Amino acid sequence: MARRTRPAVEHVTVHGHRRAFVRAGSGPAVLLLHGLACDHTTWEPVIASLARTHTVIAPDLLGHGESDKPRADYSVGGYANGMRDLLTVLGIDTVTVVGHSFGGGVAMQFAYQFPERTERLVLVSSGGLGPEVTPAIRAITTPGFQQVMGVLTTPVLRRPATAALRLLARSGVSQLRDLDEVASIYETFTDPQARAAIRTVVRSVVDWRGQVVTMADRAYLTEAMPMCVIWGADDVVIPVAHASNAGALAPTARVEVIPKAGHFPHKDHPQRFVKIVRDFIRTTEPSTYDAGRWRELLDQGAPVGPVHAGAGESPRSPVVVVRRAKPA
Template identity: 70%
Template sequence: MATTDDVQYVTLHGKRRAYVLKGKGPALLLLHGLACDHTTWSPVIDDLAQRYTVIAPDLLGHGLSDKPRADYTLGGYANGMRDLLTVLGIDKVTVVGHSFGGGVAMQFAYQFPERTQRVMLVATGGLGPEVTPMIRLIQVPGWFRVMGMLTLPGIRHAETLALRAAARYGDLGPLRKYTRDLDEVADIVESWKDRRTRFAIRHLVRAVIDWRGQIVTMSDRAYLSEAMPMAVVWGRDDQVIPVRHASNAAALAPDVRVEVLPDAGHFPHKTHPERFVRLLDDFISTTEPATYNRARFRRMLKAGASAPLGPLAAAAAAAAGAEPGTAAAEPAAAAPA
């Protein structure tokens, strides 16, 4: 399991980035979700490092990385990952993104297809507008100040204690699917005691979520998955992003692999780490890495801009918030959660 002793640092554009680098073999870039950090991958890093070179960064504004006034857009994060990989001397990767990290993974693959071999999305954003109201509240005026008061020492300790107790005892009863991820929620609340972290998270959320939910979508560029192996993993009891979004992925990109894990919530890689490692290993070992061909991408982009969608894809595009009649002319980034 990755520990603080495994964390390394590099300064890019004047900002310190934290990351874990372990193992040897084909490169895996593991991208965590909103308000999390590299430790979300701790249950799987050591197993993966036996066969792969694992890079698990703390995204800017998260974990041990700097939290400056900066570009917290998906494009900015994708650029940061390209620069990190370049400094580490890693040319091509399979990208695995969880939740918001799934949005960054799709944006990375879109911006840098020549450096992306495969994409695995775990309980990802970008497949529909729905997201838990707790995330939508972050972009509401006053959230920053209210959360500052709710994370004062005595209050914060009581909150996290209650959340962890609910996770522990709820795991034994009928409310299990609602309580299983509360340990992760407690970790997030703990991190928000740092006002710089709250600033970064608020800035990030306002770029991708409004009062109706997720703003941007991958549905208008899903046809590009024809040139790149893609897999989607979800927990059946996800209370953050609905598991039905996984079926949107299957409709939008017929070649995508979709796995829904029973008895799992928004963090299936933590709930079922051994099964997750097997799924990822099978995905990599049974697919050929994508090779970038500019002429092919040009043809796909031209065709995708006007190609009509089939009935399932049209329904999925409508559910995801895209124009249901055609694939959009200007592919957008996937929205996180």
């Protein structure tokens, strides 16, 4: 079996900060946004397949991977601005934006801030669709995180811990399937700058009660933008129930739940994931920005009726039918 070839990592400097990204393929552009404490390598199982029909851009967000980790704006709005500027430098005008976990929050913010540059929106186990999130992420916001993690990432503790996490990930227990990725994230915390950047990111979107940032108050603006939501049925980081939240908030969204997949469905079932994304792109027309209609929507505001999901709330709306993704 031929070994998968990794795309070369490229670098560009934007606003004085070095940004890392990979670029592959040709055709309509797809922007892949990774999750918290990950980097572009989380998309390696799907980049080559997507690149057969599309130009794939997979960046390391600022504060992650090979990108710089300055003291900077790590809000979702700041990240959306950074993606606009990266795409501008690369000469790409419009994209289908695919965001995983925290990257889903960035993807939604990008679509909100730059609808004229967003053709479609694909949310993968996304943040921003409800307050619940694993306590492990909330713990990053606590005082002393930097100091405690500094001790836990010393070689004498880190090496046996990551080995144990990877062993548990291979145990076959569905709730443990994501621990291999957790081990990789644990490794990144050896860098004090990375720890500081991640803590700043988390504090911008999570507090002790859970997720703070939500798309609920602006979901009505997605009426003219094709949206697909993909979730792993066994996700223990962000509950799969949030996929139904997305469907309630944006009734035209296509919702796919992949069985036997955790928080990283694109890694658990890459062929199935690519098929869903490719079919979604093939069967939908790219969004076209209409300034007049956008103004009308803003003037009208959110429809009266459903309660918008906030901390501790779930949206009240008709039952949403969630499709279970079939094997590729």
